[in-house]
Every structure is written in C-alpha cells, then in structure tokens.
Amino acid sequence: MTGRLRAEQLSLGYDDRNVLEALDLDVLDGRLTAIVGANACGKSTLLRGLARLLKPRAGRVLLDDRSLQDVGTREVAQVLGMLPQTPVAPDGITVGDLVSRGRHPHQGWFRRWNAADEAAVAKALTATGTQDLVGRPINQLSGGQRQRVWVAMALAQDTELLLLDEPTTFLDITHQVDLLRLLRDLNADTGKTIVVVLHDLNLACRYVHHLIAMADGRVVTEGPPAEVVTPALVEKVFNLPCVVVPDPVAGTPMVVPAEN
Numbered sequence: 001m002t003g004r005l006r007a008e009q010l011s012l013g014y015d016d017r018n019v020l021e022a023l024d025l026d027v028l029d030g031r032l033t034a035i036v037g038a039n040a041c042g043k044s045t046l047l048r049g050l051a052r053l054l055k056p057r058a059g060r061v062l063l064d065d066r067s068l069q070d071v072g073t074r075e076v077a078q079v080l081g082m083l084p085q086t087p088v089a090p091d092g093i094t095v096g097d098l099v100s101r102g103r104h105p106h107q108g109w110f111r112r113w114n115a116a117d118e119a120a121v122a123k124a125l126t127a128t129g130t131q132d133l134v135g136r137p138i139n140q141l142s143g144g145q146r147q148r149v150w151v152a153m154a155l156a157q158d159t160e161l162l163l164l165d166e167p168t169t170f171l172d173i174t175h176q177v178d179l180l181r182l183l184r185d186l187n188a189d190t191g192k193t194i195v196v197v198l199h200d201l202n203l204a205c206r207y208v209h210h211l212i213a214m215a216d217g218r219v220v221t222e223g224p225p226a227e228v229v230t231p232a233l234v235e236k237v238f239n240l241p242c243v244v245v246p247d248p249v250a251g252t253p254m255v256v257p258a259e260n
Contacts, residue, residue: 004029005050005080005161005193009059012042012049019045020217022059027161032187033195034204037214038238043197044085046214047165050195051082077105081159085166085197087150089138095149096134099124102156124155127182143170151179155186164196168203176200180207201238205229205252213237229253 005027012020019042027033027050035043048054050061052068061068063079081102089098102124103117125131128148138146147170154162164183168176184207187194198204204211205225212222215237221228234242234255241258248254 004062004064006062007046007050007059008062010046010049010056010061011058012045012054013057014045018057018217020049023218025212025219027193027195028210029193030187030191031193031209032184032207033193033210033212034198034208035195035212035214036198036201036204036237037220041214041237042217043214044165045217047082047163047195047197048084051080051084051163052076053082053084074105077157077159079159080161080163081154081157083150083154083162083164083167085169091139093138094134095125095130095136095138095141095152096121098138098149099130099152099156102153102158105157120158121156124152127155127186128152129178144172144175147171148175148179160192162192162194164194166197166199168198168200176203183207201229201234202247202254205254206247206250225253229255 007023007025010020010023011018035046037043045054049056052061063071063076068076099121103120106117125134128151130145130148130152133141133145133149138149141149147167151167154164168179171179180203183194183196186192209224210222211225211228213220213228213233220237221233229244231242231244234240234244242255243258244253244255246254
C-alpha cells in the first residue's frame with residue numbers, strides 16, 4: 001500500500017452529537033500538512049476518524065481507494081501511524097520498551113525482532129533527543145520528555161502516513177521548534193505524508209506545506225499558508241482581529257493580534 005488517504009462525505013461524532021458532517025478531504029500525498037482552528041472545532045475528531053479510531057456515522061475514509069474499515073488492523077498499522085492527543089502508557093514501562101512497541105505492526109509469527117527494528121528504534125530515539133532516557137520509566141518523566149518519547153514511538157513505527165494530534169503539547173518553545181524541524185526534514189528526506197494538528201498558527205505557517213483551517217466541524221479553507229492565511233481568515237476561524245505580516249526570518253505569514 002502507498003498510503004493515500006482521503007475522506008468522502010465523512011460524518012463523525014460522539015453519543016448523540018455530530019461533530020463533522022459530510023466532510024470531503026484529500027490528504028496531500030508526500031506533504032506536511034497542519035490542521036488548525038479554535039478549540040472544539042473538530043480537528044482532533046477529524047484526525048481520529050482518519051486513523052480509524054472513530055467509526056464514521058456516514059461516509060467513509062479511503063486508504064489507497066479501499067475503505068479503511070475493510071483493511072486489516074495490522075495492514076493499516078504498517079502504513080498509517082497515529083499519535084493521539086492523550087496517549088496512555090502501561091504502568092512501569094520504560095522509554096526503551098515503549099518506543100520498541102512502535103515496531104509491533106512489523107512483527108508476526110515468522111518475523112522476529114531484527115537489526116532493522118533495532119535501527120528504527122535507535123534512529124527515532126536520536127531524532128527526538130530521548131536516547132539518554134531509554135532505561136527510565138515513563139511515569140518518572142516530565143510532560144515534555146514524555147511527549148518526545150511518544151513521538152519517538154510513532155517515528156519507530158516507520159509508516160508512509162503519520163498523523164499527530166497536538167504533538168507540541170507540553171513542549172517548551174525550543175522543543176516545539178525542534179519537533180517541527182524534525183517533521184519537516186523527515187518529510188523532505190523520506191517523502192512521508194505527515195498530518196499534524198497544531199495550535200500555534202505562526203509555527204504552522206513556517207514549517208508546513210499545506211494548511212487546513214477548520215471551524216464548526218467543517219473545512220473553511222485549505223492551501224499553502226502564504227495563500228490562505230489572511231486577517232479575514234484568522235478572524236473567521238479564531239475570532240481574532242489581527243494583522244498578517246511577513247515573518248522576519250522565514251518570510252512566511254505571521255499573525256499579530258490587533259489591539260482592541
């Protein structure tokens with residue numbers, strides 16, 4: 001499978017409430033995409049639906065033109081990796097053990113742990129700066145350290161598609177930038193398709209190729225940040241009057257809140 005992902009007339013929700021209604025979306029193959037929007041606009045719900053963590057109420061998610069619901073769990077996990085917003089680790093598990101679990105989809109009755117698995121785990125630990133934490137229990141780490149370990153596990157899975165829900169949560173500004181640089185470089189070096197939910201619009205503008213802006217469970221607009229990020233869009237999506245100026249370093253759009 002090549003990992004092409006799209007949603008057709010997708011409706012998702014919880015209990016008796018729909019969050020998304022008849023949403024169409026093509027995930028750009030081989031690109032780094034950010035989903036942005038105000039709290040409770042449906043960003044995480046959309047990502048959960050794309051990752052098959054939430055069953056569609058209507059419509060479907062297609063992976064390489066096959067309904068995601070019809071693809072076997074192991075086959076999905078070999079192509080699509082997902083880091084949810086609040087992952088939970090088993091009690092007492094160490095960093096090394098947790099990151100190694102990213103290799104489980106590649107194991108089987110006749111496929112045992114090998115040098116490729118070892119290399120994938122080592123590469124993920126190094127990329128996230130967590131190699132010195134290998135022997136420590138997850139529950140003894142700070143929030144920022146824990147978040148980087150979860151990202152390492154997702155990277156160790158080594159999938160064509162990688163979905164990350166607010167991976168910069170708990171990270172200080174230095175590690176936020178490091179992580180987004182890592183995702184940008186990973187996409188450039190491997191061609192992996194990466195979709196990330198982000199809250200910081202300015203960081204999203206600087207590091208991603210494609211932006212999906214959501215409000216009230218629908219896609220308001222999408223496209224390259226330089227084309228879609230305008231004061232009108234920011235006010236519509238975030239209810240924030242602003243001016244948009246060039247980032248003095250990257251030249252990408254930078255949102256500056258306006259005074260009342």
